Every structure is written in C-alpha cells, then in structure tokens.
Amino acid sequence: MTPAARISAAIEVLTDIEARRRPANDALKDWGLAHRFAGSSDRAAIAGLVYDALRRRASSTYVMGEVTPRANMLGMLRLERGLDVEAIAALFSGARFAPEPMSDAERERVAAANLDDAPPHIAGDYPEWFDGSFAAVFGEARVEEGAALAARAPLDLRVNTLKVERDSETAELAEYNPEPTGWSPVGLRIVVAPGSRSPAIQSEPSFIKGGIEIQDEGSQLAALFSGARPGEQVVDLCAGGGGKTLALAAMMENTGQIFATDTDKRRLSPIHARLERAGIRNVQVRTPRGSTEILEDLKGVIDLVLIDAPCSGTGSWRRNPDAKWRMRPGALEIRQKDQTAVLDRAVPLLKPGGRIAYITCSVLDEENGAQIRAFLARHPAFSVEKPDRVAAVLGERGYLFTKAALISGDGLLMTPRRTGTDGFFVSILRQN
Ligand SMILES: C[S@@+](CC[C@H](N)C(=O)[O-])C[C@H]1O[C@@H](n2cnc3c(N)ncnc32)[C@H](O)[C@@H]1O
Secondary structure, eight states: OOHHHHHHHHHHHHHHHHHHTOOHHHHHHHHHHHOTTOOHHHHHHHHHHHHHHHHTHHHHHHHHTSOSHHHHHHHHHHHTSOOOHHHHHHHSOOSTTSOOOOOHHHHHHHHHOOOTTOOHHHHTTSOGGGHHHHHHHHGGGHHHHHHHHHSOOOEEEEEOTTTOOHHHHHHHTGGGOOEEOSSOTTEEEEOOOTTSOOOOGGGSHHHHTTSEEEOOHHHHHHHHHTTOOTTOEEEETTOTTSHHHHHHHHHTTTOSEEEEEOSOHHHHTTHHHHHHHHTOOSEEEEOOBTTBOTTGGGTTOEEEEEEEOOOOOGGGTTTOTTHHHHOOHHHHHHHHHHHHHHHHHHGGGEEEEEEEEEEESOOOTTTTHHHHHHHHHHOTTEEEOOHHHHHGGGTTHHHHHHHHSEEETTEEEEOHHHHSSOOEEEEEEEEO
16 A cells, blocks of 8 residues: 555544544454455554554644544644655645645645644643643643653563563564663563554564563553562452563562452453463462452451552553543543442451552542542551652662652652653552
C-alpha cells in the first residue's frame, strides 16, 4: 500500500471506532480481516497512524476546527508527526486510494496549527471532565503531564532473575538494541520507531524459555516497592494475569508462599501458563468460588498483601490511547468502591506488623491519596511508610527516584513525564 492509501485506511478505521464506539484494537482487527491483501507492515503502519491520531485527538481536532476522523488525521500529521503543509498535501492528493485533497480552509488550518491559546485539556490531550482532577494533582504542569501520557510508550521487559541475568538477555535480544531501564534493576527497554512493527517478543526464544516478561518499568517498580522478601507469606489479592505475582516470586527467590487470587476467574486463567514458563514454584493460585471466602485460612498469618487495585487506568493511557476517550465519570465511582472494598478485605489477613502494598495505574487523587486517607481514618492502626524508605530498595538510585517521583504523605506517584514510566501510585501501609 502507498503511504496515502494507509492514511485513507486509518481514517476509515477511526470512523468505525467513532461510529460504533468500539475499542481501537477490535476495529483494526476487523479492518485487517476485510482487507487481507494488506501485509504486516501496512497493518503496523495503519495501527500506528490510528493510535497516534487517538493520542492527539483533542489537540488535532482543535487546530483543525472540527471533530471528524479526517480532521483528527490532518491535525495529528502536523502536530505529532511534524509534517508540513506540502508534505501533507502530497498525501492528501485525491489520487487512487488517497484521501481527498485538502480544501483551502484545511490548508490554512494546518499551516497555522498551534496550541498556544488552547485550554489545558486540549493542549494536554485528556478529556475535559478530568481537568479538575489533573489540576489537583499536577497544578500548572497538567498540560505537560497530559502530553507525556499521550506520547508513545517504549516496550519494557522484565528479566526473570530466577532463570537468567539482565546482561545475558541484553545480548540475546541485541537485534532490538535493548537498554537497561533507568530505575528498575531487572528491566530492559526497547524503543520502537513510529509506525514500525513492535518486536514479536512472544516469539523470541528468551520469552518462550521464561527469561523475560513484558512489563512496564513502573509496574516492575511497584512490585519492587512492596519489599517482598524471601520466605515471606504474601497474598496477591488482585492478581489478574499475574504480572505482579511473577515479579514478586522472583524477588522472593521462589521461597515462602504467594497466594494469588482475583474476583474474576477469567482474568486469572493465563497465570497458570505464565508461572510454568517462568519456573515459579512458590505460588498457589486460589480461584474464586462463588461467594465463599477462599482466603479464610490465611487470616492473621500474612506478611504482605499486595493490592494491584482495579482503577481508571489513567496512568496507562500511553498504551491504551482510546481508553481515555471512552471512560465515563460513573466508571470512576465504581472503581473507587472496588478499591475501598479490596483494601478492607486485606486487613484481617495480616499478621501483627504486616503491610499492605496498595498500587494503582492511576494518576488521580480520588483513587490514590484519597483512598489512603480514607483507609487510615477507618483503620487507625496503620501508617504510611515513608517514600524514601520505600525507594531504598533501588540502592543509590533511590534518592534520585524520590526527587523524580511525586511524593506526598500518602505515597509516591510515577508518571511518564517524571519517571519515564507509566503512571503508577504506590503506598505501603504498615500495621503498627
Ligand atoms: C490492575 S488489574 C490487576 C493486574 C495484575 N495484578 C497484573 O499485574 O497483571 C486489577 C484486578 O483487580 C480485580 N478486581 C476487581 N475488583 C476486585 C476485588 N474486589 N477483589 C479482588 N480483585 C478485584 C480485577 O478483576 C483485575 O484483574
């Protein structure tokens, strides 16, 4: 396909996403099924265009003065890809399979595109109803924080230290030029150029043999900050597919015991194959059974309960750029109720002096600090561990990390702008 034909296809996919309010991935898959002639490079390029357009939807449509998939694409090519008017006109040529030529008004808009007078939610590319929440956390920096959350994310890997070392995996994956992550001692980062195919990591021998897992550096750090130690008794209460469980098992050197559960059986099911591949022997999966409390026998004996809480996912907008436009205020309220319930469920499991690691991939205080403050009001026997102690697990980089992250009395917040990771909040609640 020509570059112009790819743009037409991407506009078609954006139109489908908007008309049927469906996830970008589903719309892209359907397009692929209906256009089997398109090769894998074409598909990757079209997906790159669609995701970049979604990342910059508010700012692109603002500069073009209309909210349509075509305006979204034109504005994105200018603002995100940095193409000038003539380069865009060459793509919007009206030739066979190319989009219609730009009108005079469109040319003028593209030429004059700038965000100098745009309101924060437009320049930062986030939904307007989040503006109050973003202002509460980031103040004047919310435009830059929003823009960093709208940027493309690198591909991060966690090296499974139960099987291999970071240096050997760096050599194994040399064709992708992986770099050690800045903070996590077990992370590798691969930067993917815009519109290029993401490396097929799942087909790599390193992955198949359990040497690496795909996991954002922020998620790796959240697991590290729990301070899980060899020999401990740990509950992973929201284990889902097991990303954090696997990281905890490696930190605990396959000793002690991790009880992994989740309220949703389907989300839990991939964990079995992942544990097997990673060579993990200290995890017991507790699959939920109706309304029975499956953790009854663990009351009062647990050192650490990890809560990777269900949340808005605002911190992972880099990886799910369409999710931010689909989210509604009602969904946030439901998540907050779940978070409160899951925090309270952790308390009776702890032995005296035990701790809860509360984690979200959200940047909103409603799901982070406000949850912690409400928890402390309900459970005065707990206190928040000081962030410098939490970050001490990073050794000498711990100090720099506490300068980079957003620290409060409630915990620490990572963001793409501040720590170069997805947005993650971590609070360690210790029972006195
Ligand atoms: C952020 S995801 C977990 C991701 C997982 N820990 C990982 O690292 O791959 C949150 C999980 O919480 C689960 N969940 C939602 N409400 C819950 C509750 N009340 N108790 C336990 N888990 C819950 C969801 O099913 C979801 O799998």
